[in-house]
């Protein structure tokens with residue numbers, strides 16, 4: 707089992723605030739994500755800034771792309787992204803078109819999806835999935851539990867590298883002990899902390915404690 711990576715999700719509403727946080731935690735985390743909210747607000751300049759600041763880090767464009775996969779992926783790749791997300795409702799042609807233009811795409815699992823679809827993503831050469839508890843589901847009272855772990859395990863058994871995200875705290879990580887999670891993606895667990903750098907270090911230390 708490998709040690710899960712830590713990804714910061716920058717879901718800030720403006721670039722200046724995102725850059726302020728990234729300067730504090732960029733050296734601690736493994737992957738830097740331009741979040742959906744930030745990309746919608748500020749566009750591809752976010753990716754260009756992150757790439758200029760961290761030439762060696764993996765950078766994700768969380769576009770949650772639903773269509774025009776090739777064009778969106780090409781634009782993200784040219785702006786500096788390594789990975790781009792597509793929503794699970796996107797068609798296989800959209801996913802394949804995106805996958806041609808960027809190093810890797812990640813399927814974001816929201817709402818209704820099936821293992822039959824998941825097999826089709828694998829058959830199309832897409833081997834990364836993001837298991838997500840949406841902000842709105844969490845706000846509506848959803849919590850992480852066995853039902854989620856079962857799905858994450860099954861996707862890993864199918865052959866996916868699975869990232870996990872949605873309201874994660876340092877304490878949540880222990881739930882996943884023994885599971886070969888590819889990456890833990892956290893936004894507010896770091897960016898809303900009083901000391902974001904310490905919060906990122908705490909996440910890393912807990913990952914090492916459990917998987918190291």
Ligand code: 5RP
Pocket residue numbers: 715716717741742768839841871872873874891892893894895
């Ligand atoms: C929302 C996202 C977020 O980037 C991701 O869920 C992490 O956010 P947080 O840790 O703040 O819940 O993709 O759509």
